[in-house]
Amino acid sequence: MDVEAVLGLPAYAGATVIAGRNGMGRDVNNVSFMEVPDILPYVSKGNLLLTTFYPIAGNEEAMRQLVPRLAEKGLAGLAVKVGRYVTTIPDVMIEAADRNDFPLIVLTEDANLSELSNAVLEVLLEKQNSILKFRDEIHQQLMRLLLNGAHINTFVTVLSGMIQMPVFLFSGHGELLAQSVSDEPFERDGAAVTLGERTFRLDEVIRQPIQVGEEQLGELLALDVAGKRNTNIHVAMEQASILLALDFQRERAIVQQERNYLDAFLRDILNGRFRSEEEVVRRANTFHWELTLPLGIIAVERKDPFVFTENETIERFERWLSGRFADHELVHKVMYYEDSLICFVNKPTQQTLDEIGHYLHEQAGRAGYDVIVTYSRWVEQLRDVATEYERLRQALRIMRSIETTPVQSYDALGVYSILFELQDETSLHEFVESRIGQVLGEDELLRTLLMLIRCQMNVQKASERLFIHYNTLRYRIERLKDLGLQLHDGEKMSEYYVAYHAHHLLKSR
Numbered sequence: 056m057d058v059e060a061v062l063g064l065p066a067y068a069g070a071t072v073i074a075g076r077n078g079m080g081r082d083v084n085n086v087s088f089m090e091v092p093d094i095l096p097y098v099s100k101g102n103l104l105l106t107t108f109y110p111i112a113g114n115e116e117a118m119r120q121l122v123p124r125l126a127e128k129g130l131a132g133l134a135v136k137v138g139r140y141v142t143t144i145p146d147v148m149i150e151a152a153d154r155n156d157f158p159l160i161v162l163t164e165d166a167n168l169s170e171l172s173n174a175v176l177e178v179l180l181e182k183q184n185s186i187l188k189f190r191d192e193i194h195q196q197l198m199r200l201l202l203n204g205a206h207i208n209t210f211v212t213v214l215s216g217m218i219q220m221p222v223f224l225f226s227g228h229g230e231l232l233a234q235s236v237s238d239e240p241f242e243r244d245g246a247a248v249t250l251g252e253r254t255f256r257l258d259e260v261i262r263q264p265i266q267v268g269e270e271q272l273g274e275l276l277a278l279d280v281a282g283k284r285n286t287n288i289h290v291a292m293e294q295a296s297i298l299l300a301l302d303f304q305r306e307r308a309i310v311q312q313e314r315n316y317l318d319a320f321l322r323d324i325l326n327g328r329f330r331s332e333e334e335v336v337r338r339a340n341t342f343h344w345e346l347t348l349p350l351g352i353i354a355v356e357r358k359d360p361f362v363f364t365e366n367e368t369i370e371r372f373e374r375w376l377s378g379r380f381a382d383h384e385l386v387h388k389v390m391y392y393e394d395s396l397i398c399f400v401n402k403p404t405q406q407t408l409d410e411i412g413h414y415l416h417e418q419a420g421r422a423g424y425d426v427i428v429t430y431s432r433w434v435e436q437l438r439d440v441a442t443e444y445e446r447l448r449q450a451l452r453i454m455r456s457i458e459t460t461p462v463q464s465y466d467a468l469g470v471y472s473i474l475f476e477l478q479d480e481t482s483l484h485e486f487v488e489s490r491i492g493q494v495l496g497e498d499e500l501l502r503t504l505l506m507l508i509r510c511q512m513n514v515q516k517a518s519e520r521l522f523i524h525y526n527t528l529r530y531r532i533e534r535l536k537d538l539g540l541q542l543h544d545g546e547k548m549s550e551y552y553v554a555y556h557a558h559h560l561l562k563s564r
Contacts, residue, residue, distance in 0.1 A: 056083050056178060058132045058158045061103060066174035070134065070166075073144060074152035074159040081158065083131040084179065086172040092117060100129030103175065105136075105168045112140040122151040122159065132158035136166050182286075189287050193217065193294045201302050207233045214295050218288045220261070220277040221250060224299070227265075227272050228371065243276075250278055263292040265300045272303045314369070314390075317342050321390045321399070327441040335437055344388055349433040350440065351403035353412055354447040355396040358425040358455070368424075372396055375418045380411065395451065397444075405433070405464075412462045427454045428462045446472075457560055470556045483557050490554035493538040501555065503531045504540070508552045512542065 059079040062070055072079070087098045089106035092114070098104060104125060111117035125133060133152075135144060144161065152159035162171070196217070200210050207224065215222040215235030223241065224233040234241060239251035248255045255278050265273040275296055277288070320338055322328075329335050332348075339346035355372070372389050376398070380387075386401035398415075400408065408430040419426045429450040431443045449472065450465040457471060465472065477483060487495075494500045503521065510517040518528040532542065541547040 056175075056182070057081060058083060058103070058160075060178075061175055062160070064174045064178065066171050067162075069163040071161045072158055073161050074149040075132070075155065075157040078132065078156035078158045081131040083175065086175045088168065088172070094121075095124055095128060098125070098128065098130060101131055103131045104133050105162075105171060106133070107136045107139060107168075108141040109139075115145075118145050119147050119151075122148050122157055123155060126151075126155035126157040130157075132160060134160040134162055134171070136162040136164070136168065138164040186286060186290055190290050190294055193291045194298070197295055197298050201298060210295075210299075211235050214275075214291065215277075218277060218291050219281070219283060220279060220288070223276045225274045225276065227270075227274075229274075230374065232273070248276070248278065250280075253280075255279075261288065261292060263289075263296045265296045265303065267300050267304060272300055275299070313342070317388065318390050318392070321388065321397070322392060324399075324437065324440050325392065325397070325444045327438060329437070332437045342388070345386060345401070347386070347401045348437070349402060349435050350437070351400040351408045351433060352431040352440070352443055352447060353398040353400065353408060353415070353428065354430070354444075354451060355398070355415055355419070355426050355428050356394065356451050358427055358461075368396060371418075371422065372398070372415065375415065376411070379414055379418075385411075393448075395448075403433070409462070409464070416462050426461065427451060429454065430464050432464075432466065470553055471560060474553075474557050474560050480561065483561055487554045487558045487561065490550050491540075491558065494535065494540070495558065500531060500535060500538075501558075503528065504535060504551060505555050507532070507542065508548055508555075512548075 057080050061067060061083055062072070062079075082101050083103045084101035085099075085103070087094075087102045087104050089104055089108075089110055091097070092110045094104070094110070108118075111121065122133065135141070137143065144159065149159060151157070197210065197214065200213060205213075211222050211224050211233040212235045221236040222234070223231060223243075226232050231241075231243075236250065240249075242249040248260050259279045259282075261277040261279060261284065263275040263277075264271050265275065275292055277292060320342065324335060336346050369389050369391055376385060376387055376389070385407075388399045390397050390399075398411070400411065403411075412428040412430050416426055416428050429447050431447055434440050434443050446465045450463060450468055453459075453468055453471050454461070454463060459468075474483070491501070491504070494504065503517075506517045506521050507514075510520065514528055514532070515525065518525045521528065535542060540551065
């Protein structure tokens, strides 16, 4: 209750506010008596201080400092019974009360301070009991929902009905998990929140974190559409957040246990540890995975030296895939293995794998991950999964070693997949030097040579792809010939092509 409500109580009839009227909205949470001169250590924010000024009567300095110090500490106000020890309130106190918007109240001469205190405490106690009762009712209702297995959307909708506000539930990553309002567009961009055509100010948004210790698992957000914010609404949001934190923790423990079993199963597939395909398909069904061949495999790795945060990242990738490819009825499983995220995809087309790879790269970039992505050929038989997985590991190693596009199939790496296996760098250097040594350091000529090979010596096409004039390319061709390159010898050109990539690989190493 605020100071104005206190003065409306029957026990305070006749009390007069003589200064600090702009502070009548200050909250009162308790009543204290001034029985000692150094009262500050014994009072706290929200206290209404009752006094006769007996402890500081005649002490002008104490009277001068009292109001500013009480206001600074956040007390609700000062109520004085004049007559016996102080007959009038000093002007210095009145001025200080007005200056600090601190209510200074004069009580009647027959006022009983104990009765005044009890009158306030009875109201506060009644309010507190009401809040506790409301908290218990909210807790019981919401707990029943969770125990009965209600969907999270139902939970949020019921909470919305209790507080008469639209409610939204977000994950710890800021993703919208559930909402009570589905017929109006909702947007949240930083601090700004928009529902339909209305944008809500910060003071119209109630935010309640869902936390376990220091970890934030999510957030509840309510929109005060009708200016109804009160203590009960905050209590309801608080109780909902506590129950949701418990439910999130329980769900996480179940998911983690299931994921441990799934990861062990997927590792067996990757390493070829199974007796038959029938056994694998049967075990896959226990994980709600209708495994159907052919199978595609996608591997994602962070480019920087930091590995993924396992559980958190798997959940994200699962949500990205389920959200983006839901209309494709994409059947997939994601696991974390050897510092990589591995995604198995049922019956994919090569185009689907490429599309998924690029989508994962894009989404990871938005989430702050710099990743490389590679994908397999079709795997027609489960016994070939281990071989294909080793190819993907090889592809990731190659992609780390050379400058290339961040999403590649193993086959697209071409000659690199052969050169990468060669550990004798001296022989590679000799091969490069003997074939294209005369143009090393001439980046322009090297790019021109590569483009001529790719365009099968079609000068017009090569000039267009290099974005240079036809005559400029003719000039470069003559320079290459002058340096001894045999541009019309197909065998030599193939050696130049291999030498170019070997040079690129050595340079990256």
